Amino acid sequence: MEIEEIDPVTGRKTTGHEWNGIKELDTPVPRGVLMFLVATHLFALLWWILLPTWPLGSTYTKGLLDIDQRKTVEEKMVAATAARSDWMTAIETKSFDEISADEQLMKTVRETGHQLFGDNCAACHGSDGKGRSNYPDLTDQDWLWGGGPEKIAETLTVGINSRHSESRIAQMPSFGRDEMLDRTQVRQVATYVHSLTNPETSTPDNVELVKAGQEVFLTTCAACHGEDAKGNQEVGAPNLTDNYWVYGGDLQTIIASIHGGRQGHMPTWDERLSKADIKILALYVDSLGRENP
Amino acid sequence: MVKQLTSGERQFAAVILVVLAVLGIAMAAAGRADPLGVHGLIVLLYSGALLYVVLSSFYEREPDLSLRTRYYDDPIKVGIALTMAWAVFGMFIGVWVAAQLAWPNLAFDAAWSSFGRLRPAHTTGVIFGFGGNALIATSFHVVQRTSRARLAGQISPWFVLFGFNLFCILAVTGYFMGLTQSKEYAEPEWYADLWLVVVWVVYFILYIRTLARRREPHIYVANWYYLAFILVVAMLHIVNNIAVPVSLGHAKSYTVWAGVQDAMVQWWYGHNAVAFFLTAGFLAMLYYYLPIRAGRPIFSYRLSILSFWGITFFYMWAGSHHLHYTALPHWVQNLGMTFSIMLLVPSWASAGNALLTLNGAWHKVRDDATLRFIMVAVIFYGLSTFEGSFMAIRPVNSLSHYTDWTVGHVHAGALGWVAMITFGSLYTLVPTLWKRERMYSAMLVEVHFWLALAGTLIYVFAMWNSGIIQGLMWRTYTQEDTLAYSFLDSLVAMYPYYIARAFGGLLFLLGAIVASYNIWMTVRYSPEALTDRAPAGPDQGPLPENVTAPAE
Numbered sequence: 001m002e003i004e005e006i007d008p009v010t011g012r013k014t015t016g017h018e019w020n021g022i023k024e025l026d027t028p029v030p031r032g033v034l035m036f037l038v039a040t041h042l043f044a045l046l047w048w049i050l051l052p053t054w055p056l057g058s059t060y061t062k063g064l065l066d067i068d069q070r071k072t073v074e075e076k077m078v079a080a081t082a083a084r085s086d087w088m089t090a091i092e093t094k095s096f097d098e099i100s101a102d103e104q105l106m107k108t109v110r111e112t113g114h115q116l117f118g119d120n121c122a123a124c125h126g127s128d129g130k131g132r133s134n135y136p137d138l139t140d141q142d143w144l145w146g147g148g149p150e151k152i153a154e155t156l157t158v159g160i161n162s163r164h165s166e167s168r169i170a171q172m173p174s175f176g177r178d179e180m181l182d183r184t185q186v187r188q189v190a191t192y193v194h195s196l197t198n199p200e201t202s203t204p205d206n207v208e209l210v211k212a213g214q215e216v217f218l219t220t221c222a223a224c225h226g227e228d229a230k231g232n233q234e235v236g237a238p239n240l241t242d243n244y245w246v247y248g249g250d251l252q253t254i255i256a257s258i259h260g261g262r263q264g265h266m267p268t269w270d271e272r273l274s275k276a277d278i279k280i281l282a283l284y285v286d287s288l289g290r291e292n293p
Numbered sequence: 294m295v296k297q298l299t300s301g302e303r304q305f306a307a308v309i310l311v312v313l314a315v316l317g318i319a320m321a322a323a324g325r326a327d328p329l330g331v332h333g334l335i336v337l338l339y340s341g342a343l344l345y346v347v348l349s350s351f352y353e354r355e356p357d358l359s360l361r362t363r364y365y366d367d368p369i370k371v372g373i374a375l376t377m378a379w380a381v382f383g384m385f386i387g388v389w390v391a392a393q394l395a396w397p398n399l400a401f402d403a404a405w406s407s408f409g410r411l412r413p414a415h416t417t418g419v420i421f422g423f424g425g426n427a428l429i430a431t432s433f434h435v436v437q438r439t440s441r442a443r444l445a446g447q448i449s450p451w452f453v454l455f456g457f458n459l460f461c462i463l464a465v466t467g468y469f470m471g472l473t474q475s476k477e478y479a480e481p482e483w484y485a486d487l488w489l490v491v492v493w494v495v496y497f498i499l500y501i502r503t504l505a506r507r508r509e510p511h512i513y514v515a516n517w518y519y520l521a522f523i524l525v526v527a528m529l530h531i532v533n534n535i536a537v538p539v540s541l542g543h544a545k546s547y548t549v550w551a552g553v554q555d556a557m558v559q560w561w562y563g564h565n566a567v568a569f570f571l572t573a574g575f576l577a578m579l580y581y582y583l584p585i586r587a588g589r590p591i592f593s594y595r596l597s598i599l600s601f602w603g604i605t606f607f608y609m610w611a612g613s614h615h616l617h618y619t620a621l622p623h624w625v626q627n628l629g630m631t632f633s634i635m636l637l638v639p640s641w642a643s644a645g646n647a648l649l650t651l652n653g654a655w656h657k658v659r660d661d662a663t664l665r666f667i668m669v670a671v672i673f674y675g676l677s678t679f680e681g682s683f684m685a686i687r688p689v690n691s692l693s694h695y696t697d698w699t700v701g702h703v704h705a706g707a708l709g710w711v712a713m714i715t716f717g718s719l720y721t722l723v724p725t726l727w728k729r730e731r732m733y734s735a736m737l738v739e740v741h742f743w744l745a746l747a748g749t750l751i752y753v754f755a756m757w758n759s760g761i762i763q764g765l766m767w768r769t770y771t772q773e774d775t776l777a778y779s780f781l782d783s784l785v786a787m788y789p790y791y792i793a794r795a796f797g798g799l800l801f802l803l804g805a806i807v808a809s810y811n812i813w814m815t816v817r818y819s820p821e822a823l824t825d826r827a828p829a830g831p832d833q834g835p836l837p838e839n840v841t842a843p844a845e
Binding site: 014015017019020021022023024025027028029030033037040041043044047048052053054060067068069070080083087108111112115116117118119127 | 438581589593594618623624628641645652653771773780781785
């Protein structure tokens with residue numbers, strides 16, 4: 001039943017077929033489509049002539065422009081390194097004091113440091129460096145291993161409890177779990193430590209408990225945290241008398257710290273970041289605390 | 294369902310289901326505590342449930358075989374129900390996972406609901422669950438109508454439909470348990486992949502045999518596209534999923550492809566899944582439901598030929614544009630890029646052919662939300678194929694790659710094209726299939742249209758903005774030639790767009806829910822009394838008898 005008809009709307013002939021009511025017009029392919037087809041093919045042809053495109057057994061057509069992405073990347077890396085070399089050399093060679101005194105260099109440090117910190121440090125310490133539970137605040141001027149660019153750079157390089165051969169080692173033993181202290185002693189010393197930053201909790205009711213805690217502290221904890229409990233940056237022992245806490249300063253968390261111990265982990269950045277990057281970060285982190293007293 | 298089958302066919306169906314149940318028991322036994330064991334139980338339950346359906350009507354009266362001169366529509370009806378169920382599921386997961394990007398706590402600290410597991414559940418749910426069921430259901434309808442032939446099988450259409458859905462269930466439940474091959478859009482593990490091969494071969498044979506039975510001299514365009522979809526998806530699926538399982542008792546497998554070859558095979562698969570699953574199959578829908586709904590002849594048969602062969606040929610080469618600026622050799626990237634640009638012409642030729650078909654029916658586009666769904670789908674098809682070719686150009690890709698622009702592009706295609714053409718087709722198909730004069734509520738179709746359009750536009754504009762901002766932030770340098778922003782800065786900048794995207798997706802989901810309700814009410818209840826309305830009309834009665842023998 002091939003009956004060719006004329007479609008009244010377009011005036012075109014149909015192909016003469018019909019499928020469940022569907023017909024097709026025999027309209028020729030519009031010229032615009034053909035020209036567009038030619039144009040895209042010409043573009044492709046040009047691209048093939050100029051750039052690497054077609055495989056030829058074990059090699060491929062190289063193209064007249066002799067461009068290859070690997071070479072392009074290498075050239076760009078060289079150019080970028082060259083463009084950075086002025087200030088990069090200055091940072092590599094100058095001392096921290098010299099850099100800090102150089103306003104122009106410090107501007108570079110702050111800009112570059114922002115991106116380095118965001119991509120490497122912010123996951124734990126937060127994009128503003130204020131840390132969060134279990135991760136130290138870097139803006140509070142309270143340092144476990146000492147502040148200042150030199151100390152910070154050292155911490156960045158070797159890490160804490162990291163796999164670096166010269167890693168800083170910080171071990172808060174698990175006094176409760178390993179039965180160095182019994183439950184009563186843990187509670188006593190925790191109450192004492194808690195009272196250092198919360199003097200109002202030291203009341204006539206529990207003065208006995210605090211006193212007993214202080215004795216435990218002097219025999220067990222003072223070796224690292226000091227008799228005055230102000231800590232020791234040589235061994236990374238935190239000051240327990242200020243109100244800056246990594247794991248939390250409420251009584252319950254203090255008990256948990258004494259019972260189960262704490263072995264925080266700061267990775268070594270020695271292999272991942274360049275010496276200059278570490279210097280920039282050290283200065284940047286140092287400046288965070290100064291800007292937010 | 295079962296009442297349409299003869300007792301011999303019922304027995305055959307029961308045998309298949311018993312074999313499947315035994316397979317499930319074997320998987321459960323071999324897998325034990327492994328996720329494979331859980332999947333064995335799921336296979337057992339699935340086949341058991343179907344077996345119950347078969348056995349409960351096992352001794353019913355045999356069907357009147359003279360009715361077998363009519364079209365076989367039961368599998369299509371079930372297919373439409375499954376399509377809508379998967380649409381709501383897949384889009385719900387999509388909204389959830391989008392909200393997680395703005396508010397990560399919505400993962401509720403559980404492993405199964407983490408972003409990495411929900412995301413493939415969303416993509417599989419919408420692409421394979423919603424899209425796949427829609428393609429199977431409409432292909433069963435279109436091939437019968439345009440061939441004037443009944444489906445060439447009583448059991449095989451059911452096998453294809455339920456087999457495919459079993460694959461989707463294994464896929465999604467696997468993701469929740471943490472199973473994945475880590476290949477995008479090919480995440481399901483080896484046993485699910487093997488099962489899909491069986492299902493797909495049956496689908497192919499069924500389709501070819503139905504076409505061979507046709508009583509039309511020529512094969513209509515829509516069937517070219519459905520056939521390309523079935524054939525090429527089989528090829529892609531098999532090649533990309535060749536893998537060696539750790540053991541027959543484990544769900545885990547390792548792909549045979551390695552390194553950059555693996556990446557290339559994956560994106561040859563991934564890109565052609567877009568081409569032959571999400572484009573060819575849905576173009577088939579367009580070629581049938583558009584002229585039916587508009588009541589207009591296709592604008593140009595010659596343009597149909599040009600676009601069909603252009604699309605099937607050029608798409609095959611274009612996959613490497615997903616790997617610009619990677620370890621893939623430069624020449625492979627350039628080859629993919631140039632073919633992507635040449636691909637634009639046949640893509641636009643299809644879109645143009647469809648829009649020009651509407652000449653003489655534009656007043657219907659204005660009044661009929663169903664036809665408007667189809668028209669808008671064509672526009673989004675044209676838009677996203679242009680965008681695809683544009684993003685395949687290497688320097689453009691250096692800005693867009695790895696950003697939300699890609700996500701926006703995919704959703705312009707998925708929401709604007711794939712889902713809209715499906716809804717337009719379903720609103721045309723459902724009243725015909727259930728012998729209703731029209732949908733239960735034309736108003737709700739209108740509401741759905743505007744929800745879908747608003748949702749798509751909000752989504753796509755949010756992702757365009759966010760993607761371009763991301764791309765620019767990642768390549769902004771300071772005066773000192775170092776990066777100006779950290780990755781984290783770009784994430785913070787995305788926040789408002791992520792909220793907008795989740796909202797756009799929510800509107801689209803609401804639209805799908807409205808559609809499900811409307812379809813349900815159309816099936817259950819018709820405004821007119823149905824008593825005297827005989828199933829007349831050329832579409833419903835016995836197959837027309839004035840037969841022309843196939844020409845080829």
